[in-house]
Amino acid sequence: MADTVKNLASYAEALARRAHRAAAALRAARAEQKDAALRAIADRLRAEQDAILAANCRDLARADEFGLTPAQVDRLRLSPDRIEAMARGVEAIVALPDPVGEVIDEYIRDDGLQIRRVRVPLGVVLFIYESRPNVTVDAVALCLKSGNAVILRGGKEAAYTNDVLHRLMVQEIERAGLPADAAVRVDIQDRELVGELLQCDRYIDLAIPRGGEGLIRRVVQQARMPVLKHYKGLCHVYVDRAADLTMARRIVVNAKCQRPGVCNAAETVLVHEAVADRFLPGLLEELFARGVEIRGCERTRQFDRRVLPATEADFSTEWLDLKLSMRVVRSLEEAIEHIARYGSGHTEAIVTDDPHAAEQFLTMVDSATVMHNASTRLCDGGEFGLGAEIGISTDKLHARGPCGLRELTTYKYVVRGSGHIR
Amino acid sequence: MADTVKNLASYAEALARRAHRAAAALRAARAEQKDAALRAIADRLRAEQDAILAANCRDLARADEFGLTPAQVDRLRLSPDRIEAMARGVEAIVALPDPVGEVIDEYIRDDGLQIRRVRVPLGVVLFIYESRPNVTVDAVALCLKSGNAVILRGGKEAAYTNDVLHRLMVQEIERAGLPADAAVRVDIQDRELVGELLQCDRYIDLAIPRGGEGLIRRVVQQARMPVLKHYKGLCHVYVDRAADLTMARRIVVNAKCQRPGVCNAAETVLVHEAVADRFLPGLLEELFARGVEIRGCERTRQFDRRVLPATEADFSTEWLDLKLSMRVVRSLEEAIEHIARYGSGHTEAIVTDDPHAAEQFLTMVDSATVMHNASTRLCDGGEFGLGAEIGISTDKLHARGPCGLRELTTYKYVVRGSGHIR
Numbered sequence: 001m002a003d004t005v006k007n008l009a010s011y012a013e014a015l016a017r018r019a020h021r022a023a024a025a026l027r028a029a030r031a032e033q034k035d036a037a038l039r040a041i042a043d044r045l046r047a048e049q050d051a052i053l054a055a056n057c058r059d060l061a062r063a064d065e066f067g068l069t070p071a072q073v074d075r076l077r078l079s080p081d082r083i084e085a086m087a088r089g090v091e092a093i094v095a096l097p098d099p100v101g102e103v104i105d106e107y108i109r110d111d112g113l114q115i116r117r118v119r120v121p122l123g124v125v126l127f128i129y130e131s132r133p134n135v136t137v138d139a140v141a142l143c144l145k146s147g148n149a150v151i152l153r154g155g156k157e158a159a160y161t162n163d164v165l166h167r168l169m170v171q172e173i174e175r176a177g178l179p180a181d182a183a184v185r186v187d188i189q190d191r192e193l194v195g196e197l198l199q200c201d202r203y204i205d206l207a208i209p210r211g212g213e214g215l216i217r218r219v220v221q222q223a224r225m226p227v228l229k230h231y232k233g234l235c236h237v238y239v240d241r242a243a244d245l246t247m248a249r250r251i252v253v254n255a256k257c258q259r260p261g262v263c264n265a266a267e268t269v270l271v272h273e274a275v276a277d278r279f280l281p282g283l284l285e286e287l288f289a290r291g292v293e294i295r296g297c298e299r300t301r302q303f304d305r306r307v308l309p310a311t312e313a314d315f316s317t318e319w320l321d322l323k324l325s326m327r328v329v330r331s332l333e334e335a336i337e338h339i340a341r342y343g344s345g346h347t348e349a350i351v352t353d354d355p356h357a358a359e360q361f362l363t364m365v366d367s368a369t370v371m372h373n374a375s376t377r378l379c380d381g382g383e384f385g386l387g388a389e390i391g392i393s394t395d396k397l398h399a400r401g402p403c404g405l406r407e408l409t410t411y412k413y414v415v416r417g418s419g420h421i422r
Numbered sequence: 423m424a425d426t427v428k429n430l431a432s433y434a435e436a437l438a439r440r441a442h443r444a445a446a447a448l449r450a451a452r453a454e455q456k457d458a459a460l461r462a463i464a465d466r467l468r469a470e471q472d473a474i475l476a477a478n479c480r481d482l483a484r485a486d487e488f489g490l491t492p493a494q495v496d497r498l499r500l501s502p503d504r505i506e507a508m509a510r511g512v513e514a515i516v517a518l519p520d521p522v523g524e525v526i527d528e529y530i531r532d533d534g535l536q537i538r539r540v541r542v543p544l545g546v547v548l549f550i551y552e553s554r555p556n557v558t559v560d561a562v563a564l565c566l567k568s569g570n571a572v573i574l575r576g577g578k579e580a581a582y583t584n585d586v587l588h589r590l591m592v593q594e595i596e597r598a599g600l601p602a603d604a605a606v607r608v609d610i611q612d613r614e615l616v617g618e619l620l621q622c623d624r625y626i627d628l629a630i631p632r633g634g635e636g637l638i639r640r641v642v643q644q645a646r647m648p649v650l651k652h653y654k655g656l657c658h659v660y661v662d663r664a665a666d667l668t669m670a671r672r673i674v675v676n677a678k679c680q681r682p683g684v685c686n687a688a689e690t691v692l693v694h695e696a697v698a699d700r701f702l703p704g705l706l707e708e709l710f711a712r713g714v715e716i717r718g719c720e721r722t723r724q725f726d727r728r729v730l731p732a733t734e735a736d737f738s739t740e741w742l743d744l745k746l747s748m749r750v751v752r753s754l755e756e757a758i759e760h761i762a763r764y765g766s767g768h769t770e771a772i773v774t775d776d777p778h779a780a781e782q783f784l785t786m787v788d789s790a791t792v793m794h795n796a797s798t799r800l801c802d803g804g805e806f807g808l809g810a811e812i813g814i815s816t817d818k819l820h821a822r823g824p825c826g827l828r829e830l831t832t833y834k835y836v837v838r839g840s841g842h843i844r
Contacts, residue, residue: 024762028785107807113796115806122818123788205818226648226819247841254843340446362836363450366545374535374839383844384537384835385529396544396627396832397648397820410818413806414784417796419669421676422805 012196015184016203019124019149022181026147027121029178031098034144037176038094041141042087044168049083055160056133066157068131071261075132076158086137089388093141096387099405100147114416119409121147123205126197127390128219130155130211136162138388140169140183146408149179151204153186153194155211163187194219201225208391213318228403230368230394232318233263233346235376238335238361240352241274247373248351249283254375255349257290261320263392264347264379268315268325270335273299276328280304292322299328315342332357336364343367345394347379368394368401434618437606438625441546441571444603448569449543451600453520456566459598460516463563464509466590471505473590477582478555488579493683497554498580508559511810515563518809521827522569536838541831543569545627548619549812550641552577552633558584560810562591562605568830571601573626575608575616577633585609616641623647630813635740650825652790652816654740655685655768657798660757660783662774663696669795670773671705676797677771679712683742685814686769686801690737690747692757695721698750702726714744721750737764754779758786765789767816769801790816790823 045052056078063073102119109115125148127139136154143150154162166185174180186193198207201224208228209219216229237255239248255266271279280303287294288306295310307326314325315338329335339348349371350361358372369379379402381389386404393399399407467474478500485495524541531537547570549561558576565572576584588607596602608615620629623646630650631641638651659677661670677688693701702725709716710728717732729748736747737760751757761770771793772783780794791801801824803811808826815821821829 024786024788027788109807113800120788226817228819244841250841250843258844358838364446366446366449366542367834369835369837371837372839374837374842375844377844378535378837378839378842379835385531395648397650400832401835410822412789413791413801413823415791415793415796415800416780417794417800419666419672420796420800421672422680422797422799 008190008193009196009199011188012193013200013203015151015186016124016197016200018181019151019184020203022179022184023121023123023149025179026144026149026182029147031100033176033178034098034147035094037144037173037178038090038141040172040176041137041169042090042094044172045083045087045090045137045165048164048168049080052083052161052164053078053080055164058160059158063157068157072131072157076161078133078161082134086134089134089138090141092387093145093405096145096405098145099409104411111420112418113420116414117411118414119406120412122408122410124149124151124203125408126151126153126204126207126225128153128194128207128209128211128215130215131157133158133161133165135210136165137169139390140166142388142390142405142408144173144178144182146405148408149182149184151184151186151197153197156189159189195222198222199224210391226398228391228393228395228399228407230263230344230346230392232344233265233392234267234316234318234342234344235264235346236268236270236335236339236343236348237266237376238270238329238332238339238348238350239272239275239279240332240350240354240357241272242354242357243272243275243279243351244353244373245275245279248279249286251349251351251373251375252283253286253290255377256287256292256324257322258375258377260322262377263318264376265320266324266349266376267317267319268327268342270327270329270338271300272332272335273328273330276300276303280328287324290322292324294324294326296326297328300326318344332360336361339365339367346392347371347376349374349376368392430612430615431618431621433610434615435622435625437573437608438546438619438622440603441573441606442625444601444606445543445545445571447601448566448571448604451569453522455598455600456520456569457516459566459595459600460512460563462594462598463559463591464512464516466594467505467509467512467559467587470586470590471502474505474583474586475500475502477586480582481580485579490579494553494579498583500555500583504556508556511556511560512563514809515567515827518567518827520567521831526833533842534840535842538836539833540836541828542834544830544832546571546573546625547830548573548575548626548629548647550575550616550629550631550633550637552637553579555580555583555587557632558587559591561812562588564810564812564827564830566595566600566604568827570830571604571606573606573608573619575619578611581611617644620644621646632813648820650813650815650817650821650829652685652766652768652814654766655687655814656689656738656740656764656766657686657768658690658692658757658761658765658770659688659798660692660751660754660761660770660772661694661697661701662754662772662776662779663694664776664779665694665697665701665773666775667697667701670701671708673771673773673795673797674705675708675712677799678709678714678746679744680797680799682744684799685740686798687742688746688771688798689739689741690749690764692749692751692760693722694754694757695750695752698725702750709746712744714746716746716748718748719750722748740766754782758783761787761789768814769793769798771796771798790814
């Protein structure tokens, strides 16, 4: 055992060093070179469709063994259409401007000293994720374009698919004159190895875990480097006393039902008591018709006894399912307090025609994304025009909300003088 | 003991909650209100000069008891001039634009959805620092202007002075209609209490330690919230083969001697072998004349036997004194490798007239600040035009280099629609 741990530790460090060396070369890579590699990757994905599908079949054949749910199997499964979508995703990243080298600000002092803040890559990103194979391609493309080396640690359920995708991407990266270790894949499925990688803060600059809350908490606990993440997306929609109730109903239904299993779906709806009588009966009818299970406060239950009584724990639960918590509040302030207490800092929306209520909500709710008269489902890198996203952050430092290329960079101060001293 | 710890834990949480509540009010404070408070603080500092000096005398009287060095006593000592400088520092912060509410970018989709990134305060900053009393005033002014509440934990050596400064600032903050708990002072000198505060990540958004490396490592180890810091400033000056040697000598002497006890002073000088013969004898003569102790590689020692032999450990040492490590290198690449191996990621400078060498150095050296033909001493919030600085970061995430008002903020996505759904 002691030997295994020592071997794992040195294996992890060797992987991390390889990526670290690649990162030094990527720091100076030109935009054209990176874009050429990405274009070649897109073409290669299309050309190798059969090989990718064959590997995917091998993963699908093991799905029962790993006990995947039908939803998980569906996320794992590739098709010609899904491979085409991956290739287009890479081309969309090619089309984005290179963030590296951007002069964020510049200041020239009276004595001629030039001070610039220049955008530079972070270095090495450790990306830990589950199931969907397209995430492998997105992560490599985003990291390469932003000049970072990436260490990929995907789930065992997609091991064959990820292996093929990784190999063909690395070949194209090398062919473009960039280091093969720009994308290092962790090919041993061992949780201890992840633990060891998370100790390598000398070589790895950032860890990004994407998956269930358990995975993310484990990563945060073990990591010595910074972690970009959200634990959960417990998103709220607040229907104000001055809401357009038709709009409110459309937004609530969309936020809960359009895709209930994702982090930006609504989990709790708060309704101002002044509109509860007019709003709730119709809303509840529609939600029940759509198969939503509802847990509500006593006031909510008075409108429909199919509403189950909500407990404290229900208001802290990210359902990720056709389930919804509901509460009638006496004021905008009570809604803001409820969100401060139970929210996860991800995305919250207010529906109102009162501009003052909207401003108060947008200012006082301390979440990564706050919305007025729009569905929480719209909080997404693609919808926000970032291109693909590497994740969504509920942290306050560095990056908040959907994270794209810019969030995979840092800056340095570059100072040019002509003998300036102090 | 168990009781004490429990009491300390609940005392720490109570302090943190007070600041957290104040932060909610500060989030909506107007720029004029914050500036009015700051202007009143500046006036009050001048008006209370006698009381401040009296408290400072009480601290100075205990300096022996705490074993302060003459340099530390000098940093602790206030004078009418130093109080005037504090007041002017606050007025300089008033003159800076309010960072809160700045629209960082804006994007309006074809369907009319408006997506903005808006600068907002972080919330609560825990500031842990040593000795100089003007830092107390700077920290409160920077945090207030950026809309953050601050918890101040200064050193025991300055307890009386900090107490007076804190009390008069809080009075002016309240008088301006802002919450008194915008600046909470930790008035118990207990290291355990700091440990408990560092557990309060629910209420404290960021910890900033300023002081010795030991203090900072302790804070990083204990903190559950992010920490903005640098461990040390092991800054390098590299004199290239194409350097203007007169300029190089002026820069090296300035970087080492102008104020050797600070983080942006140079600790190691690297010299290209092609210019060692012409450069080193004169430089060594001047440095010895200025009382600098030099530890050099074998090549350096050949020029002057007063140079002590440098060990591996010397190249990893932040001298903070009139001491300097020195090494002759064979190439620019060797200089870059030396910096990657021994540097602290703070500030490094190249002296050269070769623009290609300069570009390579500025690109490949992965430090917060990289400089061409300028002294490392110029890496400073004031010199960079940020106004005062709350610290200098060698982290890569969130903020790098000198940190001012902007670095005390985060952003949120503010989305405005008219019933937009997905």
